[in-house]
Structures are given as C-alpha cells and as structure tokens.
Amino acid sequence: MYDISVFTDLLNTLDLTLSDTQIQQFMTYYEILIERNKVMNLTAITEYEEVIHKHFIDSLSITKVYESKENIKVIDLGTGAGFPGIPLKIAFPNWNITLLDSLNKRVNFLNDVINQLKLTNITAIHGRAEDYGKDSHYRENYDLCVSRAVAKLSTLSEYCLPYVKVNGYFIPYKAGNIDSEVKESKKAIHILGGTLEKVEQFQLPNTDMERSLIVIKKTNHTPNQYPRSSGKPSREPIC
Numbered sequence: 280m281y282d283i284s285v286f287t288d289l290l291n292t293l294d295l296t297l298s299d300t301q302i303q304q305f306m307t308y309y310e311i312l313i314e315r316n317k318v319m320n321l322t323a324i325t326e327y328e329e330v331i332h333k334h335f336i337d338s339l340s341i342t343k344v345y346e347s348k349e350n351i352k353v354i355d356l357g358t359g360a361g362f363p364g365i366p367l368k369i370a371f372p373n374w375n376i377t378l379l380d381s382l383n384k385r386v387n388f389l390n391d392v393i394n395q396l397k398l399t400n401i402t403a404i405h406g407r408a409e410d411y412g413k414d415s416h417y418r419e420n421y422d423l424c425v426s427r428a429v430a431k432l433s434t435l436s437e438y439c440l441p442y443v444k445v446n447g448y449f450i451p452y453k454a455g456n457i458d459s460e461v462k463e464s465k466k467a468i469h470i471l472g473g474t475l476e477k478v479e480q481f482q483l484p485n486t487d488m489e490r491s492l493i494v495i496k497k498t499n500h501t502p503n504q505y506p507r508s509s510g511k512p513s514r515e516p517i518c
C-alpha cells in the first residue's frame with residue numbers, strides 16, 4: 280500500500296482536490312510505469328515519493344499559471360512516458376488530450392496506460408512534432424500546448440507554436456538557466472506568432488528541483504513555412 284497522504288498534501292498546495300478514483304488512477308499509473316520500466320527505458324525516477332514529487336506534482340504545477348477551463352484541447356509534445364500529459368488528463372478529465380512522441384515503443388506504453396486507466400478523450404500518436412505541425416487536423420487546433428524536457432526553447436517553440444490556436448497558450452516546463460534561454464528564443468517566439476507573457480519560477484516542494492513555467496500566448500498565426508522540415512528546428516534553431 281502507498282502512503283496516499285504524501286500526494287494529497289501536495290495536491291492541497293496546488294489547490295487541487297481529486298476523487299478516490301482519480302487518486303487510484305495515479306497509483307495504477309505509478310505501478311504500470313515501474314513495472315514496464317524494468318523492460319524498457321521510461322524513467323530514471325522510480326522511487327514512490329520521488330515519482331509523486333518530480334513527475335506527478337511537477338506535471339500538475341501548471342495550475343500555478345493556467346486556470347483550468349472545461350473541454351479544452353491540449354497537446355503534449357514529446358510526452359515520453361506521459362509527462363505532463365497523463366497526470367493532466369487524470370486531474371482534468373474534461374480536457375481533450377493528444378500525446379505525441381517520436382518513439383513508437385513509448386506510444387504503445389501510453390496506449391496501455393490509457394486502456395488500463397480507462398481514460399477517454401485522449402489519444403497517443405506516433406511521429407515527429409515537425410510533421411504533425413503541418414497537418415491541418417492538428418495545426419492551430421489546440422487551446423494549450425505543453426512540453427517538458429524535449430528541446431531548447433527556440434527549437435521547442437518551432438515544434439509547439441504551430442499547434443496552438445490564436446489566443447491559446449504554449450507553456451513549456453523548463454529548468455536550468457532560463458534567463459539566457461528565454462533571451463535567445465525571443466526572436467523565434469515572435470516569428471512563430473507568440474508573445475511571452477511571464478516566467479513563473481519556483482522550487483518543487485521537498486526537492487532540490489527548480490522549475491520554470493514559460494507562459495507564451497499565441498497572438499498571431501504561425502507563418503506557413505514553419506515548422507521547417509524534420510530535424511531542421513534542432514540543427515538550425517531560429518535565432
């Protein structure tokens with residue numbers, strides 16, 4: 280049995296209250312993650328409390344800067360083992376979520392999680408951000424795009440901003456020297472139709488981890504030439 284209070288106490292700090300069913304979904308997700316991690320590379324963090332802090336609470340910390348709205352469309356680019364997308368789906372069941380990753384093994388894992396947790400209105404798709412970003416079924420179709428630990432902000436903006444509707448938000452989860460990263464990506468954000476609204480920096484409770492949430496509003500359409508072809512945004516970031 281897991282000590283649920285470790286999790287619920289931290290949820291309170293984010294003003295989140297989850298039902299018993301939602302808490303149970305998180306525990307089941309933890310179990311599947313740890314079990315499958317024995318045979319495939321999903322996460323370096325496996326200890327229960329560390330997963331609670333550094334994966335679950337970290338994923339949900341977006342509530343510090345983004346007010347939950349009903350029935351919004353959200354995409355998590357480079358979701359890996361499902362962070363932050365799966366915790367957001369469990370906590371906000373009304374959100375319609377797309378999880379995208381370029382590694383098919385991880386997408387298969389995500390589909391197993393979706394089935395076992397009986398999550399609905401969530402789809403895991405396999406491919407590169409640069410390719411789906413040109414597809415009219417995805418381009419400028421989302422109210423919110425999130426992404427954690429995928430690429431430098433300039434590259435990531437080219438991956439992510441094409442998916443966001445005008446007036447929607449792109450909110451990457453960042454760590455490290457964020458001041459210089461933000462400075463270096465200002466031009467890219469502007470060209471791609473974004474406007475930097477704020478940077479929320481904080482320490483994840485009971486960890487040594489600094490987190491920065493970069494709040495970028497989509498204020499203009501992304502020009503058609505972006506995203507450039509696969510690999511180019513990381514090889515030659517807009518600067």
Ligand SMILES: C[S@@+](CC[C@H](N)C(=O)[O-])C[C@H]1O[C@@H](n2cnc3c(N)ncnc32)[C@H](O)[C@@H]1O
Pocket residue numbers: 356357358359360361362363379380381382385406407408409426427428429438
């Ligand atoms: C370091 S992992 C982070 C996973 C997860 N977001 C997290 O924070 O735990 C980066 C993930 O991004 C995916 N990825 C990297 N570049 C991508 C791209 N251009 N399009 C789609 N997925 C990409 C990788 O396959 C990998 O699963």
